[in-house]
Amino acid sequence: MNGASAREESVLELKFGQVGIANLRLWHADPARLETELGDKVRAAPALFRFAPVVLDLSHLPTLPNAVEARELLGGIRRAGMLPVGLAYGTRETEALARELDLPVLAKFRANYEALAAAPAAPAIEPARPPPAGAPEAVQRATPDAVQADSVGLIHEQPVRSGQQLYARGRDLVLLNLVGNGAEVIADGSIHVYGALRGRALAGAQGDTRARILCQAFHAELLSVAGQYRVFEEIPRELRGKPVQAWLEDDKLRVEILHT
Secondary structure, eight states, X not given: XXXXXXXXXXXXXXXXXXXXXXXXXXXXXXXXXXXXXXXXXXXXXXXXXXXXXXXXEOTTSSSOOOHHHHHHHHHHHXXXXXXXXXXXXXXXXXXXXXXXXXXXXXXXXXXXXXTTTTSOOOOOOOOOOOOOTTOOHHHHHHHHHHHHHHTOOEEEOSOBOTTOEEEETTSOEEESSOBOTTOEEEESSOEEEEEEEOSEEEESTTSOTTOOEEEEEEOOSEEEETTEEEEOSSOOTTTTTSOEEEEEETTEEEEEEOOO
C-alpha cells in the first residue's frame, strides 16, 4: 500500500505541536469565588480568555480536593468561560485524581512542591586545577566557550504576524522585527524586541522569574513573566510607543519605560 492510499483510508492524522495553554493556580478551593473572579477576567479580555484552554494547578491548596469537589471547581471554570483540559503534574494523589476526572496530567505544568525536595544533590565542585605545562590555549578556553554557546538566544529576523506563534525553548528570544496584533512570542528566557511589540509576549515560560521583556515600541496586548501577566485593553499614554521593559519584582509584574 503506497502512502497516498494509506492517507485515503485513514480517518485522522495526529501530531504534537506547541499549543498555548494557560496555567490556572488556585489558592482556595471555592467554586463560587473561582467562577466570579475568573469570569471577571474573561469579560475584561474576551478575545484572549474566552474558550481558552487551562491546566488546573492544585499544588497550593492546603489539601487536595476529592473528585466531587474537583468537579465543582472544573464546573466553575467552564461557567466562567474557559475550558479546563487537564491537571498540572504533581504528586501521585494528583495523578489518581486526574484519572477519576478523566483528565490528563500535563508534565509541562509542574507543581512547585514537586521537585525541590526530591532533586538529587548537586555534585561537589572541585577547585580548578592549573592546566599541565605546555597545554594548548584551546584547552584552557574550552569551558567558557561551551557556556557561551549554550547561552545563545534564538534570533528571528522576519515579522511575527497575526496568528503566528514563535517559541524559544530553553533560551532567550531576540526579534529583529515587529510582533503584529494577534501574534504570540514565547521564551523560556527573556524576550528582546527590536521593533514594535503589538501582540502577546510571554517570557520565563517555564517559570524563570529572572526573565524580562524588552521592546523598542510598546503596543502589547498582553505581557507575562513566569506566569504573572497583565492584559492591556488600552495602552497607558506614558507607555504607548515607548521603549519598555517588564520584569518581576516581589512576585508582581512591573512595566516601565526603558531609560537608555
